Amino acid sequence: MKQYWLVKQEPDAYSWEQFLKDKKTDWTGVRNFQARNNLRAMKKGDQALYYHSNTGKEIVGVAEVSREAFPDPTATEAGWDCVELKPVKTLKRTVPLETIKTDKILKETALIKQSRLSVMPLTPAQFARALELGK
Template identity: 55%
Template structure:
């Protein structure tokens, strides 16, 4: 199993939207590194759902429901999407400030590559954030 973090502006697509929809295609990714990360996702991998910009917090855990396939929002088949389904909502959101203050998370991609929208996590990073959120 691998662990990931995806970012979305809650005004565009929120955790509540994912829960309401039951599943979504993670379309519109147009960064090569993020696309490559989507291509590495496997069914049932766990994904932290991060509300970016206005909220800046991890709010829940999604699960990869379908592995990468061509993104229907692009005419270029090299752009990929995966399907995500909600798994667990955090009891308490884990803010970016909390992540920044935890020295055990100082090398997390969220801090090192802050503009990347789809990023891998080490198992220990995932577990630390999960512990803070629950």
């Protein structure tokens, strides 16, 4: 059964536009145990909303897990994993944090309840609502 996720990235560090140019990326550098466990739970074919944090604070696109969890090559100690993601589509309209906070479905996401978490699960309804708002 397909699962849905939200991944956060500062656009100054790795923007959606760069991700589109690269056509895929290893989602490395996660050093939070809960986020790491979420990476480990991702399966090939799962979809993730791509959220620009700090600057922009908005959902900008949809990515897909193209390779399941494997050791993070940027980690200096064992036990940290990453996944490979590929871009699927750019949203026609971004979904800003202000909208997420006030939407009856999206305000229940971990993005609002655990704002420091960089990789988080979404319910199918939350994923569908974000796509609906993003057209």
